[in-house]
Amino acid sequence: MPSFFLFDVHLQSGMSADEMLRAARRFGYAGICIYNEDEAIMPSPDLKLNLNPHIYMGIEIRTDSISELRRKLRRYWSRVPLIAVYGGEEKINMAAVKDHRVDVLTHPCGEKWEGKELKHQIPMLKYAARNGIAIEFDLNPIVKSRRSERVRILRRLHENLKLIRKYRVMPLLTTNTRSIYDLRAPREMIALASLCGMEREEAIKALSEIPAGILTRRWKKGREVEQL
């Protein structure tokens, strides 16, 4: 059985990383990657605070400006196991995927799907595939929405999946976990992913092989040599 990893975990006040890991392990995950949203949460830029080897402390960069994004990438690159960029705006998506230091682009169409659809962001997908940047496939909106809203989200996820397959971009399945009640077991995630047309093997890969590869920077090794 593959080792499943849960990404896009946000810790809310009153919950420690260890508690979240214990809950996630009970659901069948081998490890979790916590996204720290703001610099204010982590006072030091040196985020090597991993107490448990199964907890990975990543950073999620949220910004509206490209220059600030570059500044933050310079600051965090090689200091955290994972750099994610909160997308949604087309210019931020594009700037993020052009930079090989980014590991994951989260919410490429916006958290509430207010951004441009992926079919209007084809060059962005090509860059993401070239630079080994995973695109987040958030299943939380399927869980939280009902009726016509869910129909619209499922249709857009279907379309996004087609494009992700066509341009060979790495999808990353998440549930935007903010508490233990947002956790879903890997098999449930696979069942949810099948609602938007994802095959079982694809879903397993998006929960195990791709996250493990991101954490070991499998797709970035060549780049690191270039940098040296």
Added chain:
Amino acid sequence: MIMREKRRYLLFEVISDGEVAKHGLQNAIWDSIYSLYGDTGASESRLWLVNYDSGIGIGVLRCAHRTVEKVRAALACIYSVDGVRTAIRVIRVSGTLKGAVSSTFYCTRTPPRSISI
């Protein structure tokens, strides 16, 4: 000709921040499956809540063997029952009720009300 369709029994655990009553849970499961698959999909699933112990938050659900994945997805879509935040986790799937409830997990379970972590 085989008339009796195969069934699957799903042992599940409810993780919630308060007590979830059986009636409320049953409604939430049906709402979720109707919402996802419609009337025909819900009828094909042949869903039945066999047992649910609200004290320890563990229950058994019966469904048609072809619809286990659909039921899993429907259970995963439940995030609140009667205003109580909830997550449902399928512990095991078995072809017999005895097989589902004889799991060591079920026998040695401590009350998971506020997820004993």
